Amino acid sequence: MERATVIVAIDGPSGTGKSSTSKAVAAQLGLSYLDTGAQYRAITWWMVNNGIDIEDPSAIAAVAGKPEIVSGTDPSAPTITVDGTDVAGPIRTQEVTSKVSAVSAVPEVRARITELQRSIASGSENGIVVEGRDIGTTVLPDADLKIFLTASPEARAARRNNELKGADVHATREALLKRDAADSSRKASPLAKADDAVEVDTSDLTLQQVIECVVTLIEEKRAAK
Numbered sequence: 077m078e079r080a081t082v083i084v085a086i087d088g089p090s091g092t093g094k095s096s097t098s099k100a101v102a103a104q105l106g107l108s109y110l111d112t113g114a115q116y117r118a119i120t121w122w123m124v125n126n127g128i129d130i131e132d133p134s135a136i137a138a139v140a141g142k143p144e145i146v147s148g149t150d151p152s153a154p155t156i157t158v159d160g161t162d163v164a165g166p167i168r169t170q171e172v173t174s175k176v177s178a179v180s181a182v183p184e185v186r187a188r189i190t191e192l193q194r195s196i197a198s199g200s201e202n203g204i205v206v207e208g209r210d211i212g213t214t215v216l217p218d219a220d221l222k223i224f225l226t227a228s229p230e231a232r233a234a235r236r237n238n239e240l241k242g243a244d245v246h247a248t249r250e251a252l253l254k255r256d257a258a259d260s261s262r263k264a265s266p267l268a269k270a271d272d273a274v275e276v277d278t279s280d281l282t283l284q285q286v287i288e289c290v291v292t293l294i295e296e297k298r299a300a301k
């Protein structure tokens with residue numbers, strides 16, 4: 077039986093498991109994968125590298141169209157380049173992490189990146205898992221399945237701290253909550269659960285359990301198509 081294309085939107089705050097879940101689910105089901113946070117990090121990296129004043133939204137807006145961002149959508153080896161330079165490492169620095177919310181709040185930045193995301197999603201042959209903050213609400217409102225992942229701030233901070241060796245868990249928690257507040261309160265497509273999204277609290281679930289839950293939801297959607 078031929079399988080129908082499926083578009084899956086996975087949103088939620090930092091540390092809820094979006095990237096790990098989306099990559100695993102896409103790999104398991106033969107779908108493409110798009111990390112939209114990496115795109116916002118990439119444009120932020122470019123702004124920092126080019127000396128743009130991050131405090132000045134009009135300065136950011138004026139150059140938002142300049143960097144060329146290319147995302148590779150193979151879930152087993154996702155890539156991201158800016159003007160041909162591999163930025164997979166540099167976009168994960170604390171500096172970029174602390175500045176990305178300010179850059180991603182600028183409407184010209186969002187319009188540009190949203191257009192890129194829609195063209196990647198519509199070009200995916202077998203379907204795609206797209207993860208971010210506003211995929212279900214704004215980027216792909218007609219997605220076949222929308223998931224909104226949540227977890228307690230304590231669980232999220234502990235997970236992030238496992239990655240940042242030697243970091244202070246309280247400082248990590250405060251930084252996460254600050255970014256959540258900025259992302260949720262901005263005017264242009266804030267972090268929010270779509271009305272028709274399925275909410276999954278991952279605080280007490282293993283990554284494997286979250287993956288199985290999402291795979292089951294996708295299989296149900298596919299069967300109903």
Ligand SMILES: Nc1ncnc2c1ncn2[C@@H]1O[C@H](COP(=O)(O)OP(=O)(O)O)[C@@H](O)[C@H]1O
Binds near residue numbers: 088093094282
């Ligand atoms: N359910 C889970 N239980 C424990 N650790 C998890 C779970 N989901 C993800 N993780 C771990 O937490 C960290 C953050 O996950 P990630 O997928 O990057 O979250 P997000 O993309 O939402 O920021 C990663 O190190 C990941 O391995």
Ligand SMILES: Nc1ccn([C@@H]2O[C@H](COP(=O)(O)OP(=O)(O)O)[C@@H](O)[C@H]2O)c(=O)n1
Binds near residue numbers: 178211
């Ligand atoms: N669809 C999206 C995805 C990310 N972002 C922004 O990009 C930042 C980094 O996203 P991310 O997914 O890489 O963050 P982590 O969850 O990995 O910490 C977020 O804090 C948002 O400011 C956004 O505005 N919209």
